[in-house]
Amino acid sequence: MxxxxxxxxxxxxxxxxxxxxxxxxxxxxxxxxxxxxxxxxxxxxxxxxxxxxxxxxxxxxxxxxxxxxxGEKESDIYISRIKKQCCEMLSPVILCEVEKQLDTASISPxxxxxxxxxxxxxxxxxxxxxxxxxxxxxxxxxxxxxxxxxTSMNTWMESLIKKRKKILMLKNMKFNKKNKFSNDRVLNILESRHSWISDISKVLMDPxxxxxxxxxxxxxxxxxxxxxxxxxxxxxxxxxxxxxxxxxxxxxxxxxxxxxxxxxxxxxxxxxxxxxxxxxxxxxxxxxxxxxxxxxxxxxxxxxx
Ligand SMILES: Nc1ncnc2c1ncn2[C@@H]1O[C@H](COP(=O)(O)OP(=O)(O)OP(=O)(O)O)[C@@H](O)[C@H]1O
Ligand SMILES: [Mg+2]
CATH class of the missing domain: 3.40.50.300 (P-loop containing nucleotide triphosphate hydrolases)
Structure with a gap:
């Protein structure tokens, strides 16, 4: 290492x-x-x-x-990756709006x-x-x-995961389904992101x-x-x-x-x-x-x- x-x-x-x-x-x-x-x-x-x-x-x-x-090149790569993930998860109508938002976000500091x-x-x-x-x-x-x-990303990720789980729980209750969080693509992405950030945190704090x-x-x-x-x-x-x-x-x-x-x-x-x-x-x-x-x-x- x-x-x-x-x-x-x-x-x-x-x-x-x-x-x-x-x-x-x-x-x-x-x-x-x-x-x-x-x-x-x-x-x-x-x-x-x-x-x-x-x-x-x-x-x-x-x-x-x-x-x-x-920074600009990396920012383009980063936003394209997020767009690709959105493409796999969202309907074309919502995707169009999300793409507009991402284009605006890509030029933010x-x-x-x-x-x-x-x-x-x-x-x-x-x-x-x-x-x-x-x-x-x-x-x-x-x-x-x-x-x-x-550290700041971790707190944000944790709150997003919590919110996503709450939505999934309500959805399951409405349709009388058993908890099947592991099949949820959004939750999977959030959790893998959270674990990636935790890994980098650990390294940064390891003297x-x-x-x-x-x-x-x-x-x-x-x-x-x-x-x-x-x-x-x-x-x-x-x-x-x-x-x-x-x-x-x-x-x-x-x-x-x-x-x-x-x-x-x-x-x-x-x-x-x-x-x-x-x-x-x-x-x-x-x-x-x-x-x-x-x-x-x-x-x-x-x-x-
Ligand atoms: N010990 C030193 N003796 C003489 N000159 C030095 C020494 N350390 C740095 N310099 C000179 O000081 C100037 C500023 O150094 P440097 O570019 O490394 O600073 P920096 O902190 O990276 O600046 P910036 O914040 O703009 O990135 C350079 O011209 C460098 O050659
Ligand atoms: Mg410098």
Missing amino acids: SKIIFVGGKGGVGKTTCASSLAWKYSKKHKVLLVSTDPAHSTRDLFDIPPKRNEDFYTYSQNLHILEID GAYESAIFEKMSQLILKNKEYDYIVFDTAPTGHTLRLITFP SRVSFNFVMNAEKLSFLETKRAVKTLDEYGINIDKIIINRLLPNSSDPFWQGRKDKESMFVDMIFQDFKEKNLIPIPYFLEENTKILETIGNLIKKAT
Whole structure:
């Protein structure tokens, strides 16, 4: 079973850099899939891979593959699948109305996220090829919704199942039939969906399979956002085990830069106080070009874990 690594954090703090560094590092000995769930993909750019038309999957090396999830494409696949299921269950008159509703739903913001979640869970539950799957995610809010999706979906699914069973019971009573819930196609779909979501929930809460890495910078807004994210995920029973404090400035003889460094050090102290139970990984600010820092950062993160 593959190990799953999520890399999240505020916009611009270095998520893509850290996720790519980890993927790079692991790919030295293992088969790795680096997945970008951020609609504004930049994972491929970091590896200097030119874009290919209609392509979301790239091979960087024999052991390192990159997938940039195309939310729109996944959303189309997702809605077509639901339409197909409806086709098998509904009369042509109702189907026409449902199709209209689904077309409207397909362009709603929720559909995009559901589709990304769908693809993410398929990768996590069905993959047999990779030893590691590293998710480079979008800024915090988006990521939190993605990771906490199963919990909210589960509650919704449970209420739909309950409602469906009630309808079936009333139907059975009216026609004086014995309970034959298992023959009901709608209930079967709802229950298989519920079990799929429970499976992904279990994986996300299993620290032996999943590691959550938060990237932050030692400054006020990033600090506050990370505190909120850690608290929210705690409430969902998801533990952030590593916090990467990225782009730490060196000491300087220049008063401006030393002033910034002093302010940063104040936040570093606060981070070490507030997150003392987490594995905190400081990463310096590097001058080198993107691909050159990947190996150095990958080594630093791996060494600290
Ligand atoms: N330790 C570092 N030293 C020097 N530059 C860094 C370091 N980490 C990241 N960078 C640079 O900072 C910039 C932002 O990094 P990155 O794209 O990884 O952030 P991000 O969190 O993924 O951003 P977004 O939220 O837009 O996806 C990039 O130019 C990257 O090269
Ligand atoms: Mg990024």
